[in-house]
Amino acid sequence: MNNDNYEHEFFRTTSVQDFKLEDVTKAPAGYPSRVEADNYSKEIFAETYEERKAEFIKYVLKNPSNETVKGFFYELIRLSENRKEFHKGKILAAINYINERRDCADFALAGIIRMYYQFIDNQLISDELKKSAKQAILDFKYWPDEPGIDSMCYWTENHHIIFSSNELLAGQLFPNEIFSNSGMTGKEKIIKATKKINKWLELRFYTGFNEWLSNVYFDEDFPALTNLLDFSENREIAEKANTIIDLMLLDMASNSYYGQFTCTHGRTYTKDKIHPHRESIIDTSKLMFGMGKFTNEDNMSAVTFALSPNFRLPKAIYKVATDINRSEWINKQRVSIKFKDAKKWGYGKLDLESAMGLLSFGGYSHHRTINHMILMLDEFRWWENKFFLEFKPFKKAIQVGKKIGLTNVVAYIMRKDLSRNSFEEANIYTYRTPNYMISTAQNYRKGYGGDQHHIWQATLDDEAVVFTTHPGGYGLTAPDAYWHGNGFMPKSIQHKNVNITIYNIPKMPTIVLAKTLEFTHAFFPRDRFDSVVEKDGWVFGEKNDGYIAMYSRNKTTWADEGEYKDQDLIAKGRKNIWITEMGRKDIDESFSQFIEKILNAKITFNGLNVCYNSPSVGEIKVGWSKELKIGGQKKAIKDYKRYENPSCNAEFESNSISISYRGETHSVKYDK
Numbered sequence: 001m002n003n004d005n006y007e008h009e010f011f012r013t014t015s016v017q018d019f020k021l022e023d024v025t026k027a028p029a030g031y032p033s034r035v036e037a038d039n040y041s042k043e044i045f046a047e048t049y050e051e052r053k054a055e056f057i058k059y060v061l062k063n064p065s066n067e068t069v070k071g072f073f074y075e076l077i078r079l080s081e082n083r084k085e086f087h088k089g090k091i092l093a094a095i096n097y098i099n100e101r102r103d104c105a106d107f108a109l110a111g112i113i114r115m116y117y118q119f120i121d122n123q124l125i126s127d128e129l130k131k132s133a134k135q136a137i138l139d140f141k142y143w144p145d146e147p148g149i150d151s152m153c154y155w156t157e158n159h160h161i162i163f164s165s166n167e168l169l170a171g172q173l174f175p176n177e178i179f180s181n182s183g184m185t186g187k188e189k190i191i192k193a194t195k196k197i198n199k200w201l202e203l204r205f206y207t208g209f210n211e212w213l214s215n216v217y218f219d220e221d222f223p224a225l226t227n228l229l230d231f232s233e234n235r236e237i238a239e240k241a242n243t244i245i246d247l248m249l250l251d252m253a254s255n256s257y258y259g260q261f262t263c264t265h266g267r268t269y270t271k272d273k274i275h276p277h278r279e280s281i282i283d284t285s286k287l288m289f290g291m292g293k294f295t296n297e298d299n300m301s302a303v304t305f306a307l308s309p310n311f312r313l314p315k316a317i318y319k320v321a322t323d324i325n326r327s328e329w330i331n332k333q334r335v336s337i338k339f340k341d342a343k344k345w346g347y348g349k350l351d352l353e354s355a356m357g358l359l360s361f362g363g364y365s366h367h368r369t370i371n372h373m374i375l376m377l378d379e380f381r382w383w384e385n386k387f388f389l390e391f392k393p394f395k396k397a398i399q400v401g402k403k404i405g406l407t408n409v410v411a412y413i414m415r416k417d418l419s420r421n422s423f424e425e426a427n428i429y430t431y432r433t434p435n436y437m438i439s440t441a442q443n444y445r446k447g448y449g450g451d452q453h454h455i456w457q458a459t460l461d462d463e464a465v466v467f468t469t470h471p472g473g474y475g476l477t478a479p480d481a482y483w484h485g486n487g488f489m490p491k492s493i494q495h496k497n498v499n500i501t502i503y504n505i506p507k508m509p510t511i512v513l514a515k516t517l518e519f520t521h522a523f524f525p526r527d528r529f530d531s532v533v534e535k536d537g538w539v540f541g542e543k544n545d546g547y548i549a550m551y552s553r554n555k556t557t558w559a560d561e562g563e564y565k566d567q568d569l570i571a572k573g574r575k576n577i578w579i580t581e582m583g584r585k586d587i588d589e590s591f592s593q594f595i596e597k598i599l600n601a602k603i604t605f606n607g608l609n610v611c612y613n614s615p616s617v618g619e620i621k622v623g624w625s626k627e628l629k630i631g632g633q634k635k636a637i638k639d640y641k642r643y644e645n646p647s648c649n650a651e652f653e654s655n656s657i658s659i660s661y662r663g664e665t666h667s668v669k670y671d672k
Contacts, residue, residue, distance in 0.1 A: 019069045019104050021097055025089030032064040032085075035296050040277045040462045042258045044290035044322055049313045053306050056287050057081065059294045060303070065090045066296055069097060069104045070219075073111050073303040079119040080307055086124045091115070095136045101150040106162040107300065109140060110223045113169050114304060117231045139180050142167040142189070144380040145352065146182045151386035155359040157211045157423075158220035161200050165224035168193035169231050194234065199357070201240045203345065205247065205670040206653050208335030208642070210361045210423035212266035212441070213255055215279040218248060222284065222301035226308045238310075243668045246314055249288060250659060252281070253321035254331040254645055255430045255439060257459045259291030263430050263439035265454040266335075266423050270476075270483040273454060274523060277462040288313060289321040293462075316664035320647045323662065327586070329432040330496070331645040334652050336361065336425045339368040352379060362421040362451075367412035374402050416488070417510045420449030420479055427640040429494045435546030435584035436460045440494035442637035446624070447504055449512060450486025452478045456499055458580060460543040463528040466550065468501055468578050470520045472513055480513055483523060487516055493628050493637055497582040498614050504624050505574035520576050522550060525567040526558075533595060539569065540595050545585035549598045553577040553605050577610050579603065587616075 027033075038059060046052045057077055065074040065087065072090040079086055094108040112133050120130060141147075142163055144154050153159050170179070171189030178185060184192070211217045225248075228241035255263035260276040272279040277293050283302035286292030294302075305311055323329070337345055339358070347354040355372035363369030382388050383395055391398065401407040411418055422445070430439040440456040450472075457467040470487040473480030479487070492501040503520045510516055526532045529541040539556075541548045552571040559568035571578075581598060588594040597615040604611040609623030621629040628635045642650040647661035658667040 019097075019102065020067045021069060021072060021090065021093040021108075023067075023089045024092045024096065025087075027064070027087050027089070028085050030085040031087055032062055035064065035066075036062050037296075038294040040259075040293040041286065041291055042462070045286075046290055049288070049318075052287050052290055056283070056294060056302060056306050060306075063296050068298070069094070069107050070298055070300045072108070073300050076111060076115055076119070076303055076307060079115065079122050079124060082122070082124065084124070088124075088126065088129055091129060092132065095132050098136045098140060101141055101148070101152055103152050105140075105152055106154075106159060106166055107220060107223075109137070109166045110162055110227060110304075111300070112136060113166055113173075114223075114227055114231075114307065116173060117169070117227075118307065134174075137170045138174060138177060140166075140170070141181045142170070142179075143192075144356075144376070144382070148181060149381055149384050153387060155356055156217075156362075157209060157360050158214075158217040158224075160356075160360045161197070161221060162224040164193045164196040164200065165228050168197060168234075168237075169227060172231070172233055194237065197228070197237055198240075199346065201237070201244055202670070202672060203337075204244050205240075206642075206655075207337050207345070208247075208333065209251075210266060210336040212335040212423070212426050212428065213251055213261065213263050214265050214267045215261040215272050215281045216265075216268055216298070218252070218261075219280045219284065219298050219301045221248065223304040226301075226304040226311060230308050230310050240670065242310075243670060245311070246317065246666065246668055247657065249313070249317050250320070250643070250648065251333075252285065253289065253317050254329075254333070254643070254647070255428070256285060256289070256321060257432060257437035258324060258462075259285040259289055259293075259321075260459060260462060261285060262437065262457055262459040262465060264426075264428055264441040264456055265452075266426065267452040268454045268484060269452065270481060273457070273467065273484055274465065274525070275463070276459065276465060289318060291322070291324075314659070314664075314666035316647065316659045316661050316666040319662040319664050320659070325434055326646075327433060328496075329430075329646065331428070331430040331432075331643070332640045333428050333643045333645075334425065334640040335428065336423055338425050339363065339366055339422070342368065350375065352376065362419075362423045364421050365411050365418035366422050367408045367415050367419070370407050370411040371402055374398055374407065414511065416448045416506065416508065417512055418449075420486070420512060421451050422448075423453075427638050429637075431494065431496050431582075433497075433546075433582075433584055435544065435586075436497075436548070436582045438494065438497060438499060438580070438582050440492050440499055442493055443491050445489055446491035446502075447506065448489055449510070450479060450489040452484055453486055453489065454484070455486075455489060455492045456494065456501060458499070458548055458582060460529075460541070460546040460548065464525065464541065464543040466522060466524050466541070466548055466580065468520055468522045470503055470505055471517055473515065473517065487513060490520075491622075491624055493622055495620065495628065495630055495635060496617050498612070498617055498620060499578075499580045500610060500612065500620065500622055501578045501580075502608055502610075502622075502624050503574070503576045503578075504608055507574070518574050519570055519572045520578070521571065522552075522556075522569040522578065523564075523567060524550060524569045527566060531591065533591075535595070536599055538595075538598060540591070540598070542591040547583035547585075547588060547591055547594045549581045549583070549594070551579040551603065553610075575608060577605065577608065579610070579612055581614060581616065583616070
């Protein structure tokens with residue numbers, strides 16, 4: 001097995017773009033030799049879904065598959081169009097990747113399974129290729145309880161549904177054949193996978209995604225769901241998969257800015273944060289909503305949607321995403337669960353089913369889940385899994401500690417460091433106008449170590465974005481990545497167009513981080529704004545007709561060298577408060593007038609408490625240990641509804657969600 005590009009999912013995580021396919025044949029005659037770049041579209045480029053799909057297919061046909069594990073999906077489009085320049089070497093490379101059981105092999109298998117269902121009789125698929133695809137499907141390891149030592153990630157929210165979807169659909173293809181790795185028949189595979197799929201779909205409907213609003217992992221969730229929609233013989237599962245697709249598209253529509261899914265995220269990466277026009281889901285945004293860009297990077301979901309015979313885009317959701325001239329859009333929603341409520345959601349036992357379920361919420365070393373993790377290390381032989389090498393040196397101590405009840409005690413004591421991968425309940429607030437969007441996960445796990453969490457962001461166009469982090473380090477992989485890693489997370493709150501983010505970095509020793517950095521910083525790319533003004537500690541940016549103002553309690557300096565020169569605004573100190581206010585020409589008149597209003601606003605700091613007299617929303621008071629008050633009135637930043645916005649008002653745990661907007665209505669229900 002080739003693990004040259006391997007990264008640990010447990011404490012250090014990176015983009016699946018690092019996983020490459022190696023061609024096994026030369027490209028056929030006429031195959032595209034270079035990428036023809038698409039332009040980011042801020043305006044709706046085509047009104048109907050069918051028109052947009054036709055344009056996406058044209059784009060794919062004139063571009064080569066890229067070398068990532070997702071890239072070969074473009075060849076499925078060439079199959080659908082019966083193009084002789086179909087590159088079978090890309091498919092064979094994907095099959096080799098699957099057979100090697102490399103991490104993210106499940107992504108590749110989702111494409112091979114769609115090919116088998118939809119195009120296996122296409123004359124472009126040779127008998128050799130057909131045989132190789134079938135054998136790969138029959139030989140694959142579909143769950144960690146099957147034989148074999150490997151280092152595939154099965155458990156995160158996206159992998160959970162991809163593996164399970166693949167297993168169900170593989171079982172349907174070959175119901176009476178023996179799957180060599182498990183010794184199970186296809187019929188047995190169907191029974192096993194159905195239970196896992198139903199549980200996953202139920203949780204996503206009632207609680208949303210724990211990898212919330214992920215502009216990376218939605219691209220993985222969608223293909224599994226569209227495969228179920230198109231090919232599941234269990235029509236109840238197909239319909240429920242369609243329901244979750246609709247809610248994911250509502251998530252995107254409610255939290256996107258001109259086709260950019262640039263909101264707070266449960267999981268994301270540096271590229272997707274600092275270059276919105278290159279985020280992993282933007283192809284799908286352009287396909288669905290007419291704004292965005294076709295990128296030739298991550299593309300699984302756009303391809304599977306374009307190939308799906310059963311998908312229909314709800315008009316109400318399209319209306320939400322494309323109402324770009326609405327003066328004020330506020331979306332509040334709640335996602336995920338709390339580990340203390342695990343029993344309520346069916347994960348209350350110390351068994352493998354509960355353990356895998358809790359691990360999909362990042363329950364690696366949380367004090368409520370650590371013993372579940374140890375159970376899996378033993379039962380699934382994960383002491384040898386490269387994702388969990390951090391555990392191996394302590395194997396005997398951990399096993400003994402579990403027996404005498406010490407592991408959860410130690411995990412509790414070190415909880416702010418060790419549970420950094422957790423994705424517990426988040427309350428999301430997004431404020432969108434025609435000239436900017438700002439989005440925050442309200443007070444999400446303040447003071448805890450983080451991983452790929454993206455707590456807040458302001459967006460003014462496809463390059464002018466601003467956010468803050470406490471970096472976990474100077475590396476490229478979370479949690480010690482400089483931009484998409486989190487040393488320790490802040491208390492970040494938002495009300496309308498104002499965000500206040502408070503950092504209180506502990507002095508406690510950390511096991512996970514090599515060193516706790518004693519500064520916070522903002523990504524504020526001066527070169528991407530039309531103009532930038534610095535005055536009295538404030539940094540002001542203007543882009544088109546949108547404005548941003550940012551203030552740090554601690555003195556700031558710009559990085560004066562390196563990759564992020566003049567983009568990285570650094571404030572020394574473990575304790576700091578950042579204030580950000582957005583504005584726009586229609587409300588605040590000229591940029592200079594916006595600056596003047598902000599400079600006249602009074603700010604009072606008292607330790608980690610702040611009182612800011614915002615010129616737009618009035619007096620804002622909040623502190624590390626104090627609740628949010630606007631004009632003296634308490635404002636809730638937790639216990640949000642499932643959705644609360646101009647198109648949808650649904651209680652958390654509701655079994656019915658209705659979307660109604662600009663004359664269009666779409667309702668979804670879920671029956672357990």
